[in-house]
Amino acid sequence: GQSLEQPSEVTAVEGAIVQINCTYQTSGFYGLSWYQQHDGGAPTFLSYNALDGLEETGRFSSFLSRSDSYGYLLLQELQMKDSASYFCAAYNTNAGKSTFGDGTTLTVKP
Amino acid sequence: ETGVTQTPRHLVMGMTNKKSLKCEQHLGHNAMYWYKQSAKKPLELMFVYNFKEQTENNSVPSRFSPECPNSSHLFLHLHTLQPEDSALYLCASSSRTDSYEQYFGPGTRLTVT
Numbered sequence: 001g002q003s004l005e006q007p008s009e010v011t012a013v014e015g016a017i018v019q020i021n022c023t024y025q026t027s028g029f030y031g032l033s034w035y036q037q038h039d040g041g042a043p044t045f046l047s048y049n050a051l052d053g054l055e056e057t058g059r060f061s062s063f064l065s066r067s068d069s070y071g072y073l074l075l076q077e078l079q080m081k082d083s084a085s086y087f088c089a090a091y092n093t094n095a096g097k098s099t100f101g102d103g104t105t106l107t108v109k110p
Numbered sequence: 111e112t113g114v115t116q117t118p119r120h121l122v123m124g125m126t127n128k129k130s131l132k133c134e135q136h137l138g139h140n141a142m143y144w145y146k147q148s149a150k151k152p153l154e155l156m157f158v159y160n161f162k163e164q165t166e167n168n169s170v171p172s173r174f175s176p177e178c179p180n181s182s183h184l185f186l187h188l189h190t191l192q193p194e195d196s197a198l199y200l201c202a203s204s205s206r207t208d209s210y211e212q213y214f215g216p217g218t219r220l221t222v223t
Binding site: 019030031033041042043044045048050053059087089091095096098099101102 | 114126145152158160165166171191202210211212213214215216217
């Protein structure tokens with residue numbers, strides 16, 4: 001089967017750095033995506049890692065370690081608007097689909 | 111603007127009603143998806159269409175019936191739903207089924223009374 005684990009909630013203050021971890025157990029793993037979803041809104045794609053290492057996109061970075069079946073999303077210089085749910089999703093080549101984690105609710109405080 | 115639109119945005123229906131959700135993508139994608147998102151729960155994949163052909167039915171009850179007349183349009187026909195079917199129904203598209211990057215519509219908030 002497919003399963004992903006990520007923390008249910010994370011709280012941080014404005015301007016800080018936060019890391020949201022994701023561990024996965026999935027056959028046919030091809031890569032790990034991250035999505036952001038504001039309350040009442042649609043998920044939006046943030047980043048994707050197919051290879052080990054760090055991918056940087058502005059204030060957001062994503063990391064993958066295939067050997068550890070682990071990845072994380074790093075958010076720097078947190079802003080209030082970053083308060084949202086963040087989902088990791090493992091793409092499975094055998095099934096041709098992505099399986100989403102339960103999501104991490106990030107609350108940014110002043 | 112994500113390029114994926116859904117109508118209606120909100121829907122309230124009784125258990126004996128029949129209604130349809132519509133999704134349209136303007137991105138030239140050839141894969142489309144239906145997801146269910148219940149309160150405080152993860153995204154649950156329901157159906158996948160690739161080039162108008164259904165390639166995934168994730169054990170969805172028959173009271174949900176998808177239709178994909180072309181690569182740009184996707185429907186979800188609803189009948190005799192249950193209160194536990196109340197959720198946010200999200201449509202998404204991607205360039206192909208093996209795409210890691212899906213574009214989501216704003217969703218339809220469905221309430222079954």
